[in-house]
Amino acid sequence: MIIGIIIFVGHAHSHEYAVDPGWSAAALADVRARGLRNGGARRTVIEHLGGQSCCSSAQEIYDGIRSAGGRVGIASVYRALDQLVELELVQRVDIGDGIARFEPSHGSGDHHHHLVCDDCGRVDPFFDPALEQALEGAASRLDYGMRAHEIVLHGSCADCRGGGA
Amino acid sequence: MIIGIIIFVGHAHSHEYAVDPGWSAAALADVRARGLRNGGARRTVIEHLGGQSCCSSAQEIYDGIRSAGGRVGIASVYRALDQLVELELVQRVDIGDGIARFEPSHGSGDHHHHLVCDDCGRVDPFFDPALEQALEGAASRLDYGMRAHEIVLHGSCADCRGGGA
């Protein structure tokens, strides 16, 4: 039997999803610290990811880099993403359309989850302190060396429900 | 500013994951009620899913049906799954390996989420009342017509951590 009390105090919709300017530098340093080199492709992928505030697919990252003048191969994008996920610097996100998306692994401060509109495909980040608390509670209660978690909510965005503007 | 208190009382590991014998019948009825026919393939997929207690991939469902003597095509399995997800009778689950999995959409009673061992690939269902509460709270707080949600926790199972048996 388990009895628990959670008290949360926070703002529900006021979280800022600004990009974290320090993430790229930290990731590059971490990569180097683990004995890996930072060739053009990996560095570019890290720098591109650092400028994103929510998740992007490998193709989107590739296109973004190319249209900014970078000359990466998509295979290198996939390879870099794999390694960054492995190092827990990047989080993989599956929103249910069969395309893997990736975003910087934020520290507990900037952690968010995803809201997917099944009508138009739009993805919105959200942050809910009570949910985060409960998740950490569940993670510690379950005896399972927890390293990452993902929450995806499916529904319809305001625009698609027509109520919007 | 939001202030909330959640008090939960429950068993963490005591939930039963028995298959729901009524799901198949209900799903078949629902399909018929919506004007669709129940040809061999769709019926067989529904009946197979009804016998599962956790998620399975399209290939696993196909193999399961074939080895039980059924003669479905895998395209029909995919088509049936798509339709069942559309009707919200089946829930799609993405555990991060690029393979879509599917399981009966349980009512709130039998609802569970997934624990994925990143070392051996094992998937375990879990149920956590506090987490479920928090999720419903978050869903109602966010203004987003919520229809489904998914939580995936990644870590290492007891076996892989070596502490196990």
Next chain:
DNA sequence: TTGTTTGCAAACCTTTTGCACGTTA
């Protein structure tokens, strides 16, 4: 009967791999 569903095979698309060349430390 008549529109729906099915199975097969081909097509599709995302992701992975082989390999020779370029780069980093």
Next chain:
DNA sequence: TAACGTGCAAAAGGTTTGCAAACAA
């Protein structure tokens, strides 16, 4: 220099689609 990283192109694997035959109502 020597190991590592990269790009290209080809291969792989999961999923979708076209189509004619089979089937449910």
